[in-house]
Amino acid sequence: MLKRIKLLLVIFISTTLIGCFFDTTPKKRVIIIDKSTGKENIPLLRFSEYAEPKKTVTKVKAPVKKIRNKQLKEKIIIAKKANMLPVTGKIIKTFSKKHQGITISTRAGQAVRAIRKGVVVYSGNKMKSHGKMIIIKHSLGFYSSYTHNQMLKVQNGDKIKKGQIIALTGKDNFYFEMKKFETPIDPLKYLK
Structure with a gap:
């Protein structure tokens, strides 16, 4: 008798467990809402049972113009840097061992x-070769010098x-330097 009860219990539990795996009730559709964009029904690509069927869309690509001219690329780079310079103008001399700053026409x-926030540590014209000059001390040991004003x-x-x-340029081309300490x-x- 005890064997029959155990056998019936095992059969009942196994059919219950097997029935869970072969559930034939229709699955509810999952709706996902992306809070950053407010879009709904974003397909779950990982879970194929929830993913929406893919639609084939042919995209027409516009022809891409490639910049082949090296001088044009350099002009674009200079234009981007010009927005960051202390004055508007064309860089006519760049940094080197002999020229330790940049000269701008x-x-x-x-x-x-001013290129960054800081404190003025020098404002004057004691160095006649640089004309009226400003030196600003920035954080992390950086200094910037603005000359020929x-x-x-x-x-x-x-x-x-x-x-x-911080200043107005003079008749000479503007000279700008930076130092780390x-x-x-x-x-x-x-x-x-």
Whole structure:
């Protein structure tokens, strides 16, 4: 008798478990809502039973114009860098061992803007070869020098914001330097 009860119990449990695997009730469709875009019914690509059938869409690709001219590429790069420079103008001399900054072709009276926030550590014209000059100390040991100005708009100790007008250019081309502590660095690599 006990054997029959055990056998019936095993049969009942196994048929119940097997019935769970072969459930014939229709599955409910899952709706997924992407909260960032508000879109609904995003298909689950991992789970094929929930994925919507793929629609074949032929995309027409527009012809892509390739820039083959090396000089044009350089002009585009210079234009992007010009937005980050302290003054608007064409870079006429770049950084090298002999020329430890960049020279920018400017006209008199253009606005000179600070490249980053910092504190003015020098504002004056004691170095006659550089004309009126400003040196700003930035965080992490960076310094920036703005030379050949006709008018200085800041004084020693002033706190400067990024993009603030600090001077007006003079008749000579504008010269800009950057240093990391005492070592000259190429400004174009650090301007952002």
